[in-house]
């Protein structure tokens with residue numbers, strides 16, 4: 001997965017080959033990742049991060065609950081995974097419903113049958129929940145993670161004021177690309 005340089009501290013995947021535009025923010029002594037796509041692309045994302053910065057990835061920030069943002073969480077299990085409270089609640093609800101044992105396998109079979117060209121992205125899927133939640137705002141040095149709603153009630157944006165960069169999640173599309 002290619003990461004393009006957006007500003008000095010921000011890189012993002014903008015080729016839309018495997019889903020939404022995941023990205024990273026370089027901190028003084030760490031890397032913060034934004035969104036995770038799917039299991040297979042998330043591991044590739046993780047490898048790409050290492051080519052951009054040797055600093056450890058400490059946080060994964062999830063902009064909203066949709067598959068192409070949270071199904072890659074397992075590649076960031078060693079990090080603090082942060083989301084708005086409702087995102088985690090929705091994932092927990094899904095674990096009791098469409099992602100429950102049996103149902104998840106059924107869902108993956110349906111994807112293989114109906115969207116075979118995308119099925120490879122879901123290989124090895126294991127649902128991993130956020131480890132930390134917030135209500136309105138979560139702050140790291142030089143970075144703000146703010147719940148604004150919109151696309152989903154748990155939708156939150158990642159703002160890097162110094163660089164004037166906003167990760168808008170799926171609240172903003174250019175043609176069809178978020």
Ligand SMILES: [Zn+2]
Nearest residue numbers: 064066151170
């Ligand atoms: Zn979405």
